[in-house]
Amino acid sequence: MDILNPSLLDKLRAHFAERFSATPAVREQHGHGESHHEAALPDAVIFAQSTEEVAEIVRLCAAHRVPVIPFGAGTSLEGHLAAVRGGISVDLSRMNQVLRVSEADLDCTVQPGVTREQLNQYLHDKGLFFPIDPGANASIGGMASTRASGTNAVRYGTMRENVLALTVVMPDGQVIHTGSRARKSSAGYDLTRLFVGAEGTLGIITEVTLRLYGIPETISAAVCSFESVEQAVDSAIMVVQLGIPVARMELMDRGLIRAVNAYSGLTLAEEETLAFEFHGSPAGVQGQIAMVQEIVREHQGKDFTWAQTQEERNKLWEARHKAYYAALAQRPGAKGWTSDVCVPVSELSGAIHHARELLAGCGAPAVILGHVGDGNFHVVFAVDPGNTQELEEIAAINKQMVRRAIAVGGTCTGEHGVGTGKAAYMREEHGEAVELMARIKRAIDPDNIMNPGKILPGN
Amino acid sequence: MDILNPSLLDKLRAHFAERFSATPAVREQHGHGESHHEAALPDAVIFAQSTEEVAEIVRLCAAHRVPVIPFGAGTSLEGHLAAVRGGISVDLSRMNQVLRVSEADLDCTVQPGVTREQLNQYLHDKGLFFPIDPGANASIGGMASTRASGTNAVRYGTMRENVLALTVVMPDGQVIHTGSRARKSSAGYDLTRLFVGAEGTLGIITEVTLRLYGIPETISAAVCSFESVEQAVDSAIMVVQLGIPVARMELMDRGLIRAVNAYSGLTLAEEETLAFEFHGSPAGVQGQIAMVQEIVREHQGKDFTWAQTQEERNKLWEARHKAYYAALAQRPGAKGWTSDVCVPVSELSGAIHHARELLAGCGAPAVILGHVGDGNFHVVFAVDPGNTQELEEIAAINKQMVRRAIAVGGTCTGEHGVGTGKAAYMREEHGEAVELMARIKRAIDPDNIMNPGKILPGN
Numbered sequence: 080m081d082i083l084n085p086s087l088l089d090k091l092r093a094h095f096a097e098r099f100s101a102t103p104a105v106r107e108q109h110g111h112g113e114s115h116h117e118a119a120l121p122d123a124v125i126f127a128q129s130t131e132e133v134a135e136i137v138r139l140c141a142a143h144r145v146p147v148i149p150f151g152a153g154t155s156l157e158g159h160l161a162a163v164r165g166g167i168s169v170d171l172s173r174m175n176q177v178l179r180v181s182e183a184d185l186d187c188t189v190q191p192g193v194t195r196e197q198l199n200q201y202l203h204d205k206g207l208f209f210p211i212d213p214g215a216n217a218s219i220g221g222m223a224s225t226r227a228s229g230t231n232a233v234r235y236g237t238m239r240e241n242v243l244a245l246t247v248v249m250p251d252g253q254v255i256h257t258g259s260r261a262r263k264s265s266a267g268y269d270l271t272r273l274f275v276g277a278e279g280t281l282g283i284i285t286e287v288t289l290r291l292y293g294i295p296e297t298i299s300a301a302v303c304s305f306e307s308v309e310q311a312v313d314s315a316i317m318v319v320q321l322g323i324p325v326a327r328m329e330l331m332d333r334g335l336i337r338a339v340n341a342y343s344g345l346t347l348a349e350e351e352t353l354a355f356e357f358h359g360s361p362a363g364v365q366g367q368i369a370m371v372q373e374i375v376r377e378h379q380g381k382d383f384t385w386a387q388t389q390e391e392r393n394k395l396w397e398a399r400h401k402a403y404y405a406a407l408a409q410r411p412g413a414k415g416w417t418s419d420v421c422v423p424v425s426e427l428s429g430a431i432h433h434a435r436e437l438l439a440g441c442g443a444p445a446v447i448l449g450h451v452g453d454g455n456f457h458v459v460f461a462v463d464p465g466n467t468q469e470l471e472e473i474a475a476i477n478k479q480m481v482r483r484a485i486a487v488g489g490t491c492t493g494e495h496g497v498g499t500g501k502a503a504y505m506r507e508e509h510g511e512a513v514e515l516m517a518r519i520k521r522a523i524d525p526d527n528i529m530n531p532g533k534i535l536p537g538n
Numbered sequence: 539m540d541i542l543n544p545s546l547l548d549k550l551r552a553h554f555a556e557r558f559s560a561t562p563a564v565r566e567q568h569g570h571g572e573s574h575h576e577a578a579l580p581d582a583v584i585f586a587q588s589t590e591e592v593a594e595i596v597r598l599c600a601a602h603r604v605p606v607i608p609f610g611a612g613t614s615l616e617g618h619l620a621a622v623r624g625g626i627s628v629d630l631s632r633m634n635q636v637l638r639v640s641e642a643d644l645d646c647t648v649q650p651g652v653t654r655e656q657l658n659q660y661l662h663d664k665g666l667f668f669p670i671d672p673g674a675n676a677s678i679g680g681m682a683s684t685r686a687s688g689t690n691a692v693r694y695g696t697m698r699e700n701v702l703a704l705t706v707v708m709p710d711g712q713v714i715h716t717g718s719r720a721r722k723s724s725a726g727y728d729l730t731r732l733f734v735g736a737e738g739t740l741g742i743i744t745e746v747t748l749r750l751y752g753i754p755e756t757i758s759a760a761v762c763s764f765e766s767v768e769q770a771v772d773s774a775i776m777v778v779q780l781g782i783p784v785a786r787m788e789l790m791d792r793g794l795i796r797a798v799n800a801y802s803g804l805t806l807a808e809e810e811t812l813a814f815e816f817h818g819s820p821a822g823v824q825g826q827i828a829m830v831q832e833i834v835r836e837h838q839g840k841d842f843t844w845a846q847t848q849e850e851r852n853k854l855w856e857a858r859h860k861a862y863y864a865a866l867a868q869r870p871g872a873k874g875w876t877s878d879v880c881v882p883v884s885e886l887s888g889a890i891h892h893a894r895e896l897l898a899g900c901g902a903p904a905v906i907l908g909h910v911g912d913g914n915f916h917v918v919f920a921v922d923p924g925n926t927q928e929l930e931e932i933a934a935i936n937k938q939m940v941r942r943a944i945a946v947g948g949t950c951t952g953e954h955g956v957g958t959g960k961a962a963y964m965r966e967e968h969g970e971a972v973e974l975m976a977r978i979k980r981a982i983d984p985d986n987i988m989n990p991g992k993i994l995p996g997n
Contacts, residue, residue, distance in 0.1 A: 181884065182779075183775075183882075183884035184883055184884045185779065185781075186882070225724055226723075226724040226728070227724070228722055232722060236699070237722050239722070239728065239731075240695070240699055249974070255969065255970050255974060256968070256969060257968075259944075259947055259949045259967070260882045260948065261880040261881060261882060261914075261947070261948045261949040261952065262880065262883070262912045262913055262914075263685075263687055263691060263696050263698070263880055263912055263949075263953065264685075264949035264951065264952060265684055265685040265686070265735055265878075265949075265951045265952065265953050265956065266949045266950050266951050266960065266963075266964065266967055266968070267735070267956055267968065267975050267993050268732060268735065268736060268740075268975045268993070269698065269728075269731045269732060269734065269735055270971055270974060270975065272698075272728045272731035272732070273727060273728060273731070273732060273978075276724055276726070276727065276728055277727060281727075293779075293780065295781075316642075319644075320642060320644065320752075322644075322751060322752040359822070360825040361825075362821040362824065362825045363818070363819070363821065363822040363825055365821065366819040366820075366821045367819075421721070421722060421723060422720060423640070423642075423645070423719045423720060424642070424643055425642035453721045453722050454720055455720075455721075455722065484720075488719035488720070489718055489719065489720045490718045490724075490725045491725050492723065492725050493720065493722055493723060493724065494722065494724050495724060496724040497726055501725065504725075505725065505726055508718070508725055509715070509716075509725070509726065510714065511712060511713075511714050512714040512715060512716055513726075515708070515714060515729060515982070516726055516727045516729065518981050518982065519727060519732075519982075520727075522978060522980070522981030523974070523977065523978075534727070535726075
């Protein structure tokens with residue numbers, strides 16, 4: 080608590096009473112996400128209940144130049160939540176109201192603590208859904224802040240395309256509204272897109288307006304096995320190149336299928352696998368399926384195994400969403416280290432081949448999975464957090480994967496964000512544009528109190 | 539030429555020789571777009587040929603604090619090109635090379651002076667197309683800078699969704715690259731989206747990487763007549779709400795049909811009209827058509843009139859793209875004044891009804907057209923530029939349309955941009971977020987040399 084002015088803590092404690100906590104357990108819980116990255120504890124945690132409360136916390140912290148770190152569901156994978164310079168963790172999980180839904184306009188406004196599963200449960204009876212689905216049951220505020228995507232992005236886009244408007248508490252406590260409910264606008268700088276992916280370094284998102292979609296008339300899901308990863312990936316690439324509007328197209332390697340079967344009680348064939356979902360009218364879905372089956376056969380894929388019922392479909396995708404936890408469960412006590420490169424689709428086969436070569440010499444269990452329709456894939460390593468040599472080995476593999484991705488026109492992170500974990504690659508990927516990012520950061524947050532130490536190298 | 543240091547003009551003239559011009563005719567041509575907005579002539583025009591040349595011009599102008607205004611095809615509708623504080627117009631029309639196309643990744647990189655028609659002619663033999671299509675044959679750089687859209691946006695999105703990466707000359711002459719060729723990324727602030735729609739006020743775009751699409755297997759186009767605009771609009775709203783993935787859905791009112799028939803030699807029924815295009819597999823297109831026909835019949839629409847051949851389709855959409863010119867041709871010597879509001883789709887019917895009431899008392903010829911699937915519509919007024927009373931009358935109508943759009947959650951401009959024409963509405967639409975835009979502008983362009991007087995009120 081050394082950096083904190085005791086009078087600030089006293090003020091916050093007095094104001095927020097039992098919603099203020101500086102106990103070690105609560106601070107520990109808020110100092111990390113779900114990955115191997117080292118925790119760094121905030122000095123205190125406040126459970127906020129409104130935009131005005133968030134603004135008040137930020138105003139007080141700004142007056143004392145104390146860092147503020149927004150916290151949603153705690154499912155970050157790149158160290159976003161570590162209070163690397165201490166400060167106040169603002170827990171937004173109690174701001175979990177769906178504020179409005181418009182069935183007519185296919186949009187809604189939610190508080191940032193609403194989780195993706197909560198939102199979809201809320202929407203289901205209205206015949207609507209929100210497609211962006213990272214593996215974890217993340218909060219919508221966190222998903223906006225990391226520019227998250229997931230299995231449906233190949234068809235529906237990412238948070239970049241699906242956030243219409245935001246309410247944001249700025250670093251001086253001012254509250255602004257970005258965007259509008261119009262589907263498109265040319266009215267000035269795209270502030271919405273500036274905050275989407277800013278990881279809380281420019282302000283704290285306290286309301287999010289999202290695009291929604293009608294639940295498709297027909298949904299079909301199937302898995303398809305291949306002898307080799309290359310065959311699976313080449314099939315996926317051809318589906319993309321032919322513009323077939325698949326809703327989901329997910330690669331799971333043999334090792335992951337084994338882990339998922341064990342963790343989620345499935346009986347999928349333990350082979351290299353593509354899992355598909357098709358959305359549309361009955362005729363449209365039939366047409367997509369026929370085309371994809373033909374492509375798959377050309378690449379020696381086996382016959383589709385269908386998830387026949389909605390229950391079977393839900394089980395399949397829930398298992399896919401829990402792939403990270405399944406991979407870790409293979410090694411008791413392990414932490415996860417997830418790579419997250421994204422490359423132009425034509426480079427995907429080479430990138431995955433390269434990753435598999437790197438993995439051949441790796442001591443830790445590792446599985447490969449990917450949103451292959453986007454050119455995005457992950458290696459999930461189940462690491463022993465106390466084994467420095469193993470951590471270094473994986474760091475070296477990760478670095479080589481990232482370097483190759485950047486070299487072929489890709490990015491160091493497709494969906495997990497930069498946090499502390501990828502900051503070292505920002506200059507390699509963006510060159511001098513990193514200076515522009517830093518200039519924007521300084522202009523908006525001159526005292527660097529908003530989630531410091533994230534995104535920008537040396538920040 | 540009073541604001542210019544003569545030594546700067548001498549340097550530029552010496553360096554660019556015959557590609558430098560300070561003749562009145564060339565300056566006049568570069569001081570305005572295609573609308574009623576008053577021209578303001580630059581002190582000189584330079585026809586740039588490379589990113590390095592643009593950087594050199596900007597460096598020299600920055601040293602003398604002289605404004606720089608980028609110029610593409612000159613088709614702006616909101617006064618973007620007016621050199622309101624003098625300076626140098628950088629004409630990018632000779633930077634018109636398609637630098638690369640990847641059929642495998644469905645993307646390309648072009649120079650900013652490439653026009654949308656030029657790009658699509660280039661792509662056609664490869665079986666690809668770029669869908670964003672403002673009415674004019676605009677340049678890709680200009681389209682990126684105004685966050686343009688067009689008739690296909692309901693299906694394919696706008697420039698916001700379809701620009702992957704940019705090369706930008708910054709206000710100090712530095713050249714940066716934003717984004718990558720990956721379809722998605724969470725690697726830091728979304729600089730690409732910051733420059734898309736910035737109207738040249740933050741830098742000059744000198745290369746654009748775009749998403750492309752395969753030409754659909756099946757394309758069908760049809761027009762449908764209605765007795766009333768309300769029936770047409772309500773049909774369009776239902777198509778959107780049911781999520782039918784129409785590629786185009788354009789409203790043209792009776793008056794516009796009359797103008798278009800005369801201008802483009804068509805024989806469309808002179809009624810309130812929706813024009814549709816359907817893209818997809820044969821079965822998918824049939825399914826979409828069946829659903830849309832049913833919706834249209836429920837709203838007393840007449841039978842579809844089909845554009846049977848590709849030639850007929852091209853003629854239909856070319857006529858639609860030239861609607862602005864057709865509307866002006868009704869009144870010899872007229873200039874165009876185009877409103878451009880965009881509202882949530884559920885508010886569209888009310889907004890158009892309101893606009894029609896306002897038009898009832900208007901002296902100038904006016905037609906209504908709209909990208910109704912996006913909630914975006916225009917009134918094109920054919921104004922007598924010398925008639926002050928008429929200009930004031932239209933300004934008052936425009937203001938009421940904008941105010942209503944903002945009040946119902948919409949925006950003052952769906953696709954034309956802010957320029958000088960909408961700057962007065964920025965605070966009403968964005969509130970205090972305008973201050974954030976101004977802060978970003980100051981941080982990036984502290985001397986305000988990049989297209990000053992645009993977007994930000996009082997800038």
